[in-house]
Amino acid sequence: MKKIILLFLCFGALAHAAPQADCDQNHLIAHYRIDQHQANQTKTLDQTLVRQDNQLIQLFSGQQYGDMWLKLPNDKLMLTRFFPAEQRAIEYQAEDIKGNLLGSDFWQKKWQLLSPQLLDKMPVSKQTGNGCQLVEHRQWQFQDTSYNLRWLPNQQLIERFEVSDNGQLIESWQLTNIETGSEKVKIFIAPISNYQSTDFADIGDNEADPFFAKMITQGFTQQLIKHTELEQHRH
Structure with a gap:
């Protein structure tokens, strides 16, 4: 079941809907709450997704690092x-x-x-x-697993995503706040850009x-290599 949940995170690509002119999908900060239900317990995480043209950031709460991706003119990627x-x-x-061996799909899975x-x-x-508040309500059933999605096509964002197994909710993503505008994004990114690199x-x-x-003592350098290959956030 874990592999099914990770599917939508690990192999993303660009949605086909064309954005409207007033929806600045290239300069935004989207905040998500992730609830995972297992053995009568709920684990809650927060994720922040930041977009700035050919650059984006993913940052999870409870994780000691974040990732800043840069798409180069030749479509190759750099990671900070x-x-x-x-x-x-x-x-x-x-x-x-x-x-980079996976092509544009690897970038787009980060984007949306x-x-x-x-x-x-x-x-x-x-x-x-x-407009920007246009919501598509989507569903899909695969064996005992059901997926329910509220999708913002003009911003290429998840508004709410639920995964259920045999009618039991096991994971949900909820967009809690969104900020748009290049200046807000610049303010968010500026301190990170000044870190010693x-x-x-x-x-x-x-x-x-x-x-x-x-990091070497803790074996964290190996984790860094592993995450660049798989980019699977194991919550």
Whole structure:
């Protein structure tokens, strides 16, 4: 079941709906609450998605780092993994990112957090609202698993997403707040851009640095490699 839930996070691509002119999908900050229900317990996380043209950020609560992705003119990707508590960052060059082998789909899964394969399988049952508030209500049933989605096509955002197994809700995503405008995004990104940054290839030459020494001791450098390949957030 975990693999099914991760499907929509791990293989995303661009939705087909054309955005309206007044919906600035390229400059926004979207905040989500994620509730996971298991064994009569609920685990709640927060995720922030930030878009700025060819750059985007994903940041989870309870996770010591965030990811800033940059799409280059040749469609290759660069990654800056940043650590807010230490105000440090690690840069991965395009040749270090295994995701570049996956083409544009790898970028788009970051952009909208939803697989186009899954979106295509979920027919629109009705539409409500208009403009930037246009909502598509979609559903799909796969064996005992049901998916319910409220999709904002003009902003390419999930408004609400629910996954249920045998009628029991097991995971939900809820858009709690959205801010638009290039200035707000610049203010959000500015502190991260000032973090002390080191190229991933140079970590081995900086083992005396307490920050890197701690990560090497904890085996976190291997986790960094693993996440660049899979980009699966295990909650």
